[in-house]
Amino acid sequence: MTDQGWRPPGNGDPRLAHLLAAMIGDSNDPACIGSRIDRANRTAIARVLAARPMLIDVALHAREIWPEMGRTLWHAGPPIAWQEMCGPMQGSAVGALLYEGWARDPEAALRLLASGAVELEPCHHHRAVGPMSGIISPSMPVFVVRNEDRGNLAYTNFNEGIGKVLRFGANDASVIRRLNWIEKVLAPSLKAALARIEGGVPLKTIQAQALLMGDEVHSRNTAASLLFFKAIAVPLIKSGTARRRAGESLSFIADTPQFFLNLSMAASKATMDAGHGVSESSMVTAIARNGVNVGIRLSALDERWFEAPAEVPAGLFFPGYRQEDANLDLGDSAIAETAGFGGFSFAASPALVQLVGGTPAMATAYSSAMYGITLARDPSLALPALDFAGAPVGIDIRKVLDSGVRPVVTTGIAHKLAGIGQIGAGVVRVPLGCFTAAAYALAARLGIEGNGVAAS
């Protein structure tokens, strides 16, 4: 990075420029702050590359994982008050109350939520991730992922398919019925199958294979879902699960090409949590959106969020919908990009441009650009269109601010009103403001003064 010399960051903030220069430093001076950050980043990225996320179990109800949950819901993105939440997240919360039986109708649910009797906290505060509104309620089943390298756990909910689904803000009777079926039939079936798989299902292996098969394992999981289907089918048959329940469960996964999305997210969460908590590291360990703001976390900066207003994804819309109907960027799924998938591995997925727009050349260009803002190429994640180069992994906020290149995220698009659902898919960038805020905080933590010189 220092080879190219320092250039003023895009937003032309002179104080930030000073701080950034100090944080980049001189790679020939091992005592400088930049070199200290480099060393911390090497530790952080090594833990990320060594992660081996395995799907080891299904908890039949979230409350088994989080006994303290009570009448709380988990939601996507950084913290946000009920009144500030976007339409689809409010719609999802209403649906969760109906599913839990805490309210008899949407109006009663809205009253309960507005009263504060039911509270909402970020999934990320509980080692969990959920796509789109990311609502997890106490009765929902939860996948349990373990990083075999360091033993840390991560959790996610079940994918409900596409269209009118809770995660996109829909909450009618069909949505609640499906959630009940997932709880009563699918989750016990998969739990029984997983009990027969020694060591669990190797999620990163599936992610890596899927990159060779046209997925970027965020917005396209067609191959990954098939690989998961293959991994689970025979153990399920042998598990003694009743033929009808086994058949229903496999049919649902077979018909849900995004089934693996949640598992890809939990694998990414377990992977990035492994790199979290390294003192002085400028590596991003989470990107999450609540539909109003985007928040990022930094390895060195504990559980803090660095936020900026979310943007509207640009993409292709289902018939009858258009850009003006789109909600702001939403969901924990950008944890996939944090771990090198999605927009970062877009080169692996030319077929995805059929869903989000653009050309295969553009998809490859997105991945290529991400090498400029990341710490490593993951040799286990080969991108065929880039001659099998490893996927770009580990966003360094210094590189983002130095280059002005923002992380690119492939994403579903929700209708901005509650109760409607998915209306398209596209591409969005992470706001520069998140990185600016994180840089100021990291500089403060490192004791760098406004003139770019360390205080002591």
Added chain:
Amino acid sequence: MTDQGWRPPGNGDPRLAHLLAAMIGDSNDPACIGSRIDRANRTAIARVLAARPMLIDVALHAREIWPEMGRTLWHAGPPIAWQEMCGPMQGSAVGALLYEGWARDPEAALRLLASGAVELEPCHHHRAVGPMSGIISPSMPVFVVRNEDRGNLAYTNFNEGIGKVLRFGANDASVIRRLNWIEKVLAPSLKAALARIEGGVPLKTIQAQALLMGDEVHSRNTAASLLFFKAIAVPLIKSGTARRRAGESLSFIADTPQFFLNLSMAASKATMDAGHGVSESSMVTAIARNGVNVGIRLSALDERWFEAPAEVPAGLFFPGYRQEDANLDLGDSAIAETAGFGGFSFAASPALVQLVGGTPAMATAYSSAMYGITLARDPSLALPALDFAGAPVGIDIRKVLDSGVRPVVTTGIAHKLAGIGQIGAGVVRVPLGCFTAAAYALAARLGIEGNGVAAS
């Protein structure tokens, strides 16, 4: 084609040059021979593009399809006498006799085969195709494929997995045991599953999806086999097949990434047979190799073969083997190229270069070159790396001879000795001599004299 003017074909045969000039003709003269061939080719390729090959059944034993089979075996490629056959084909035939119980040991099998008491005929003479040595014996189960557009049927045997398998010339006890298991367990399971799938499994749909997922559905069928696994798993569970047999069957398919190869071949056979028998058409309807010679068939020229000596594939070898161990090009699987897959769709499968050598750019270049020798782009077969252009389909012998560009085939490589098996995978070209021979025969059929003028 005429836009570029005529150039002498690579082999510099002046008589062939005259014949070719007449067969290319002048597209502005609708009465000329070239225009008549163009019209015939439009009919032939339209039937190819309209084909809808469906897997509709499993015949539990080949003799149910061909009651006249008696003690005959089908083999890959054009006809060849026992004494002339290559090592792996002889090894496969020996294995088939052991499997059928016609001989107690390999020596007895060799005696029977040498005596002519067991005869061998090409698969293609019976609407069948088989990969590598392509041996089909009366007790083997056979897949039944029907082209719903024209009603024609095609057949193929079951894929045995990789390594030491009959089709590559191995014939030890493990090979025979697996063949028995395929006959007794796998085939009845799949027959029961297929009976529950209304209309059968749409093979071209699977081929098209797999092209978006890194397969060229000849030498790489990883995604296609998963898609087939998905199509068959739930019907199999619901079929009432015993849990153990269903589990074993699905495990075998799950562990056999080339399981779909044979189905891709039968789909291609059903597709190209639909375009066969169009008077005056210069379209190739089959490419097949018996390990000594390569033969092609022409739509206009009945059941005749036009042959030339086979070449040795170039590629990558499994540890311990090298180029000198390789048998000449072998198998009916080049029917896939005839239908636009394999080498023709290589652009879809950058991951395949990991198996056969080369680079993704080379894979794309192979596909691009094939547009120069084919009649159409199949809009239902999108190649992502070429901005979703349709795969090149329908080889025109005139274009091959005019350009000197030979069809490229992706292929497995057998050891040249009987009893060993697969030793690698690579790429090979179809010899120009096949096209020269076919051109002379077509010219004769069309009554063109040696000076390039029609006789009357």
